[in-house]
Amino acid sequence: MAKVVSEAVVKRLPRYYRYIKQLEQKGKIKVSSLELASLMNITASQVRQDFCNFGEFGQQGYGYDIKKLKGEIVKILGLNKKYNMIIFGAGNIGSALAGYKGFINEGFNIGGIFEVEPTKDEIHGVKIYPTNYLFEYLKENTVDIAVIATQSKDAEQVAETIVKAGIKNIWNFAPIELDCGKNVIVENIFMSDSLYVLSYKMSHRK
Amino acid sequence: MAKVVSEAVVKRLPRYYRYIKQLEQKGKIKVSSLELASLMNITASQVRQDFCNFGEFGQQGYGYDIKKLKGEIVKILGLNKKYNMIIFGAGNIGSALAGYKGFINEGFNIGGIFEVEPTKDEIHGVKIYPTNYLFEYLKENTVDIAVIATQSKDAEQVAETIVKAGIKNIWNFAPIELDCGKNVIVENIFMSDSLYVLSYKMSHRK
Numbered sequence: 226m227a228k229v230v231s232e233a234v235v236k237r238l239p240r241y242y243r244y245i246k247q248l249e250q251k252g253k254i255k256v257s258s259l260e261l262a263s264l265m266n267i268t269a270s271q272v273r274q275d276f277c278n279f280g281e282f283g284q285q286g287y288g289y290d291i292k293k294l295k296g297e298i299v300k301i302l303g304l305n306k307k308y309n310m311i312i313f314g315a316g317n318i319g320s321a322l323a324g325y326k327g328f329i330n331e332g333f334n335i336g337g338i339f340e341v342e343p344t345k346d347e348i349h350g351v352k353i354y355p356t357n358y359l360f361e362y363l364k365e366n367t368v369d370i371a372v373i374a375t376q377s378k379d380a381e382q383v384a385e386t387i388v389k390a391g392i393k394n395i396w397n398f399a400p401i402e403l404d405c406g407k408n409v410i411v412e413n414i415f416m417s418d419s420l421y422v423l424s425y426k427m428s429h430r431k
Numbered sequence: 432m433a434k435v436v437s438e439a440v441v442k443r444l445p446r447y448y449r450y451i452k453q454l455e456q457k458g459k460i461k462v463s464s465l466e467l468a469s470l471m472n473i474t475a476s477q478v479r480q481d482f483c484n485f486g487e488f489g490q491q492g493y494g495y496d497i498k499k500l501k502g503e504i505v506k507i508l509g510l511n512k513k514y515n516m517i518i519f520g521a522g523n524i525g526s527a528l529a530g531y532k533g534f535i536n537e538g539f540n541i542g543g544i545f546e547v548e549p550t551k552d553e554i555h556g557v558k559i560y561p562t563n564y565l566f567e568y569l570k571e572n573t574v575d576i577a578v579i580a581t582q583s584k585d586a587e588q589v590a591e592t593i594v595k596a597g598i599k600n601i602w603n604f605a606p607i608e609l610d611c612g613k614n615v616i617v618e619n620i621f622m623s624d625s626l627y628v629l630s631y632k633m634s635h636r637k
Contacts, residue, residue, distance in 0.1 A: 236624075317528075324522075396625070
């Protein structure tokens with residue numbers, strides 16, 4: 226795929242996926258670009274353009290077959306593959322992620338939690354390792370994604386360790402933007418940002 | 432403030448806030464729009480335009496005073512006020528949020544957790560109430576924000592209860608978009624969306 230897909234389109238893909246799953250759960254078989262557009266709060270032409278980035282999924286005037294469309298989006302998002310994740314930080318967020326059973330259904334397997342000085346052996350059945358065991362762990366385990374769920378002040382050092390260990394993908398929950406170089410993909414989830422957008426909207430309510 | 436500020440600008444505000452706090456922590460006194468632009472990965476002219484929505488924060492060729500700029504952004508985001516939050520759902524996410532001490536420093540006080548059938552009295556010192564106690568609770572407590580941290584299948588019903596109870600702002604963690612009418616502000620945080628963007632980028636790595 227030579228085409229460069231814009232960040233805005235990439236960000237819409239999980240939303241399409243969510244709506245398509247909801248439609249499927251409601252027993253719907255087909256969906257038009259107009260219906261999808263209305264759910265997504267964009268135009269039908271935008272929907273068609275978005276999908277055009279990845280090939281042809283439907284026929285003009287006929288709509289999309291929901292099951293087929295879901296399968297295509299699963300493939301585009303890379304959710305037809307399996308990923309091994311490890312989590313850094315056994316605090317509130319790290320523990321919540323370790324306990325979330327939804328990940329495994331989507332192909333994301335949590336192999337372990339790493340903490341500088343573990344005080345427990347496991348959380349929600351996921352084993353906790355001391356951080357300095359990471360290199361040993363990697364001799365016997367493949368890790369696709371490292372999740373940073375540490376405090377802000379520790380996140381940069383943890384990111385450095387992750388990069389040094391050769392892990393190429395980071396899902397970062399610490400409220401700090403990390404510079405991990407060009408070869409590492411970092412996807413941030415800044416929970417407070419979302420709360421601040423809410424408080425902004427509350428303060429500027431019409 | 433009559434001007435309508437675009438969603439894109441609103442979403443950038445928490446990012447500005449994060450960077451400005453980081454610069455302040457590093458002991459910096461001033462920042463130019465060019466420096467901010469480079470951190471934000473946008474143009475300096477965009478930075479100036481963004482701030483222009485809210486008045487004048489700096490002088491041409493002089494840069495922004497970091498402390499003052501931070502104060503302005505705090506006010507714009509509504510973070511100079513106090514908010515009372517309650518959480519629906521005492522699972523992994525609900526518990527993690529109850530345990531996050533950062534909220535209180537930013538003015539968000541967690542008054543309680545609501546669950547259909549509580550099995551515990553409290554989590555991280557936050558009291559757990561049965562959901563059917565909500566109306567009673569609201570007679571003695573003001574609630575500004577309701578956090579939905581239930582499973583997807585329960586989120587719509589919980590949202591209905593929240594709206595019926597007259598709570599006007601929802602921070603939703605359930606992976607489903609809720610229709611709560613025009614008078615209720617819903618801010619969603621779809622954690623899986625972020626993970627799917629990561630797996631997309633991993634699958635389309637150059």
